[in-house]
Amino acid sequence: MNPTRATLAVIGAGAKAVAVAAKAAELRDMGVDAPDVVAVERSGVAANWQSGGGWTDGSHRLGTGPEKDVGFPYRSSLVPRRNAELDERMTRHSWQAYLVSTGQFAEWIDRGRPAPTHRRWSQYLRWVAQDVGMSVVHGEVESISIDDHRWALRTAETTVHADGVMVTGPGQPERSVLPGNPRVMSIAQFWHHAAQHDRIAAERVAVIGGGETAASMLNELFRHRVSTITVISPSVTLFTRGESFFENTLFSDPTGWVGLTLAERRDALARTDRGVFSARVQEALLADDRIRHLRGRVAHAVARDDRIRLTLSTNTSGEAVETVHGFDLVIDGSGADPLWFLPLFTQDALDVLELGLGRALTGESLQESIGYDLALEHVHPKLFLPGLSGLTQGPGFPNLSCLGLMSDRVLGADLLDLSTRRLDEHQSVR
Ligand SMILES: Cc1cc2nc3c(=O)[nH]c(=O)nc-3n(C[C@H](O)[C@H](O)[C@H](O)COP(=O)(O)OP(=O)(O)OC[C@H]3O[C@@H](n4cnc5c(N)ncnc54)[C@H](O)[C@@H]3O)c2cc1C
Structure with a gap:
């Protein structure tokens, strides 16, 4: 790890962590500055897509097409005049590159390009993580606090310090209305x-x-x-x-999303995302x-x-x-909770969030305060919450619909922006 480079810690080594780590690795290979990405994972890479992760038995099939992989939609805009090169590099981590490299490509085509099982999808994500040498710290994040302007993520064994944190995943699947009852x-x-x-x-x-x-x-x-x-x-x-071309494009390309009113966005989310089959x-x-x-x-x-x-x-x-x-x-089935991470924050960290929000911390205030880089506006150090960014930034960011765009937004953020940090501190003192 480079001590002068910013560190981005990701809670959970799932699809989003892999997408961000892959793009950061490619940027560094191109000689472009990118943060060190460290995933803190309680189980294993892509655990939620395997049996044992608690969300599937591994044999059910992916809902979105596997071509919506870690680089999709291959329209990077991070490096002026070299974005085509970055996209070309990202195709090396595509679903099809995985199939070719593991000798499964022809069979997949001949079978009519079936949706992969969750288990196969996890194998793909692991293949990418291994290929880019994703750094993984094993342990469950038990608390998140602030230590000298940086995040401190504590597991039972260690503490990871980072300039930015990204929270991923749907929550904890062990929740039960009557724990211990066999019925x-x-x-x-x-x-x-x-x-x-x-x-x-x-x-x-x-x-x-x-x-x-x-x-x-x-x-x-x-x-x-x-x-x-x-x-x-x-x-x-x-x-x-709604799964027509028009609805699907909202997920892959959120360009027009910010032009909609909040009411229109809520309506679109209700039809395409939340609580729909x-x-x-x-x-x-x-x-x-x-x-x-x-x-x-x-x-x-x-x-x-x-x-x-x-x-x-x-x-x-x-x-x-x-x-x-x-x-x-x-x-x-109510364990999926986009706010699952809040109980991990210590009181001082919650105070920093509330100060940045400028109002009480609720699910709504968090969602409404997520900026272009998928982090909470006016909160330093940066806290990226792609799982809550659907409302303000586009419905594809919380899921697998535009992982390549998600990684662009997150890696485009300035994690070491001391000028804004100082400005915010000044404002909080006033
Ligand atoms: C059954 C199911 C099927 C789905 N199918 C689709 C689909 O087909 N298409 C789609 O777009 N979306 C789908 N989704 C939504 C899906 O959750 C997201 O698209 C995708 O998983 C998001 O990736 P992620 O990186 O945020 O989280 P995940 O890939 O879920 O990774 C989260 C990781 O965090 C780890 N973790 C959790 N808590 C902690 C902690 N405290 N400390 C350390 N590690 C922790 C977990 O072990 C896990 O590895 C599905 C969700 C479910 C539950």
């Missing part, structure tokens, strides 16, 4: 069963949560011996994601008469008479109504 499964417990090929047998099953996490669990549940599956989510119904999953849902949707938020859960009773609260005509429903098995 309630967390996302991780569900996928553990699936990976062991344990057949779930239950009459009435509830899946809490809409969106991609619940969708992939439903896809798996179809194969088990269950009589009814009730999907519980606060939305009016189970919406289908892909057309592929909806087709399977339609064909299966075991599936029902129940609108509401789970207020609490109790175990009684061999059943789990869930109290749902619904807002009907402005009035909160509570109803109770009994299930034989509850799968709590």
Whole structure:
């Protein structure tokens, strides 16, 4: 590691860390300054795409095309007059380069370019990470504080100091409304069963949560011996994601995004991103008469008479109504939480965030304060939150839709910008 170069620490060695590390490595090979990228990972590189990571059994398939790989959309704008060279270098880390290098390219083409399984996708990400020599510190980040104008990420074994931090990943899949009860499964417990090929047998099953996490669990549940599956989510119904060319381009190319009003952006996100199921999953849902949707938020859960009773609260005509429903098995899919990292921040670090936000720290204030570089505006040292950047910067940044653009934005940020840091300090003293 170069002591004069800035360090960017990434919490989680997943798709985003690999994309940023690959581009930083290529920039350095071109003689262009780029930060040292260090991923701090509690499990292994691309762990969330394998069984054991808690989000999949590894054999389900990627929803987006694999060509949306770590360099996509190959339109770098970081190095004036040399962006074509940077893009050409990034193609060496593409999905197709991986297939060619591992002797799978012709077969993939002949099979009609199928969506890879999550496990295969993880192998691709590992191949890139290894190829670019991504630096990985093993350990779970347990706290994030500020130490002499730098971030300090503490794991049980070590402390990583960095000039910028990027948070990734969907959260912790171990969450459960009734921990320890055998009739309630967390996302991780569900996928553990699936990976062991344990057949779930239950009459009435509830899946809490809409969106991609619940969708992939439903896809798996179809194969088990269950009589009814009730999907519980606060939305009016189970919406289908818009997946036409026009919707897809919003994800790959957010150029027009900032020109939309916040209300228009929220509307677009609701149709394409949050709490919607892909057309592929909806087709399977339609064909299966075991599936029902129940609108509401789970207020609490109790175990009684061999059943789990869930109290749902619904807002009907402005009035909160509570109803109770009994299930034989509850799968709590609500672990995906874009704010999962907040409890890791120490009070002094939270104060710095709040000072930068200029208002109370909430999910909304964080989302609305994310700037062009996907970091919180007016917060130093830099905190990159691509998972929350959909609203202000474009819906593709939180997911796999434009990893190459995401890495451009993050690596284009000035991590050592002392002038703004001093200005902000001055403002905070006043
Ligand atoms: C089942 C499923 C399927 C999905 N399919 C798609 C898809 O097809 N297309 C798409 O665009 N998006 C998809 N998504 C959304 C997906 O989460 C993101 O697109 C993608 O994973 C984001 O990459 P990432 O780098 O942010 O996180 P990840 O690749 O999830 O990596 C996060 C990493 O952080 C680590 N970690 C977590 N907490 C800590 C900690 N405290 N300390 C250290 N390490 C930690 C984890 O072990 C993990 O390796 C899917 C999500 C799920 C759950």
